[in-house]
Amino acid sequence: MMRFSPVPRLAALGATLLLASCANFKGIESSAQPQSPAGLAASASLPAQGGAWPALDWAAQIGGAPLQALVDEAMAGNPGLQIAASRIAAARASVEASGANRLPTVGAGFSSTYQRYTETGLIPPPLAGEYKADTQLALNFNYEFDFWGRHEAELQAALSQGRAAEAEQYSARLMLTSSIARAWLQLARQNAQLELTRQQLTARERLGRLTELRFKAGLDTESESEQTRQQLEGLRAEIVQWQEGMALTRNQIAALLGKGPDRGLSIMPAAMPTDAAIALPDALPLSLVGRRPDIVASRWRVEAAQGEIDSARAQFYPNINLSAFAGFSTLSLDRLLESGSRIVGIGPAIRLPVFEGGRLRAQLKGRVAGYDNAVATYNQTLTDALREVADQVQSLRAAEAQGGHQRAATQAATNALRLARQREKAGTTNMLPVLASELALVVQRKVELENQARRADLRVGLIKALGGGFDADAAGIAPAAVQDTSRHPLTKSAS
Incomplete structure (x- = not known):
């Protein structure tokens, strides 16, 4: 008759008793689910088209070498980026500490x-x-x-926190680049408006001299003379206002560079970018939203929270x-x-861990609550990002339509000035209609400049909303949920 050794039975019995004696985490779980850019885009009924925009060197495409030089200078000296770098160093130290626990x-x-x-x-x-x-x-x-994977979970959580810190550094770089680009465009706008206001003042002074002569000749009343004087002083005040704005913008750029106000004095304003450089692209892939560094960072926070849950659960075992x-x-x-x-x-x-007075269960509940918070933060970040993209697209589309009408108005003012000069040369009218047409043309150019500046600012805002060309895959920090994102774009024809 075959006999069985009691040793395996005792070992199995001992293992069963060990597991049975462990604390229980039944009922502690999360129902939170991270959303995906593809799902939100599909719910918005957005059309799907291809496209790859924007590029990482978008600042140079908008502002050329001068703007790119400012961005490069800011990357080397901005305190905000140094703070982000210190967070990455701290996260890497945490990864090393978690990895050491397995040895x-x-x-x-x-x-x-x-x-x-x-x-x-x-x-x-x-x-x-x-x-x-x-x-x-x-x-x-x-x-x-580490039979139950506690140290492995701690390591994965630390790695996720480190990748989140890296993504946040990219987010800080994008914020800084877009802030510099917007301030640089603001300086260009202010400088162009200053020049147009000076042209407007010159034309108004010529009109004022003509009005004064007509008043002395008894052809105009004193009221017209005072109205001209009022308009002249108003334009001089506007010139001072534009000069003040340029000084403040230079200070802002200097601060973004991590330098003192004196650095701003050497920043020369450039011309506004061309319409082609700030036009709305034909295709905007919504997959870029999922690659936004702040969304990638939020996703890694979710992964880190999951690792903390796994670590807390492992503490229920021997x-x-x-x-x-x-x-x-x-x-x-x-x-x-x-x-x-x-x-x-x-x-x-x-x-x-037989009787822990509820400590382990309370700890696990806290980790689950942290996971729910991380998921909710990620979902909110994703929703806000899609709304931001949609808002920028809608506003840029409207601004382009307004720009078309404004260019037509400016062209009409140009034609009116040309006809007034022809009549003045033919002797059928005096200089008053010519000067009035010159002033009307300058006013239309100022309005057109405002539209152009708004479109440029919206273009930068849209680039920022789409992640500024950031590619988490290329950076080596893309979580699976971002890598699997489908490509659903916003287009000019999107409703």
Whole structure:
């Protein structure tokens, strides 16, 4: 008759008792689900077309070398980016610490205590009542078996936090680049408006001199003369206002560069970008929204929170450590290194979380709540990003339509000035209609400039809303949820 050894049965029984004695985390779970850009785009009934926009060098495409030089200077000296870099360094240190928990630890120790042993305790003669030096020199080894994946989960959480910090640095770079581009465009707008206001003032001064002559000749009343003076002073005040605005914008750019106000004095305004450089692209892939650095960072925060949940769950299971030591121990210091003083030992240590007073359950509940918060933050960030893109597209489309009408108005003012000059040369009218047409043309050019500046600012806003050409795959920090994003674009024809 075949006999079975009781050892496997005892081992199985022991394992069952160990698991049965563990604390219970039943009922503690999350129902939060991260959304996807593809799903939100589909719910908005957005058409799907191809396209790849914007490029990483979008600043140079809008402002050329001068704007790109400012961006490069800011990347080297802005304090905000230095803060982001320090967060990455801290996250990497956390990854190293979490990775070290998976490795065995070896340490060396030496201790020597000179003491008198009690005569009324457990120490028997001849040691009782004697003074001896209890000396030990040993190597200590400790290793925790990660059967339940706690240390692995801690490492994955730390890695996710590190990748989130890297994505946040890219987000800070995008914020800085877009802020500099907008301030640079603002300086160009203010400078162009200043020049147009000066042209307007010149034309108004010519009209004022003509009005004064007509007043002296009795052809105009004093009222027309005072109205002209009022308009002249108003234009001079407007010139001062534009000059003030340029000074403040230079200060703003200098601060973004991480420099003092004196740096702003050397920043020369450039011309506004061409219409082609700020036009709405034909195709805007919504996959770029999923690649936005702030969304990538939020997604990694979700992954980190999941790792923290896994780590908290693993603490409900037994903790098994293996400890060992080897060295020398003696009560006589001069005999420490003798062969008879050698010591060696090895053995396991098992911790069973049987009754923790609800501590482990409360800790897991906190991790689940943190995960729910991370998912809600990610979903909100994604929703806000899609709304921001849709708003920028709608406003840019409207601004382009307004620009077309305004260009037609400017062309009509140009034609009116040309006809007034022809009539003045033919002698059928005087200079008043010519000067009035010149002023009307300058006014239309100022309105057109405002439209052009708004379209340029909206273009930068749209680039920022789409992630500024950031590619998490190329940066090596793309979570799976971002890598699997489908491509649904916003287009000019989108409703």
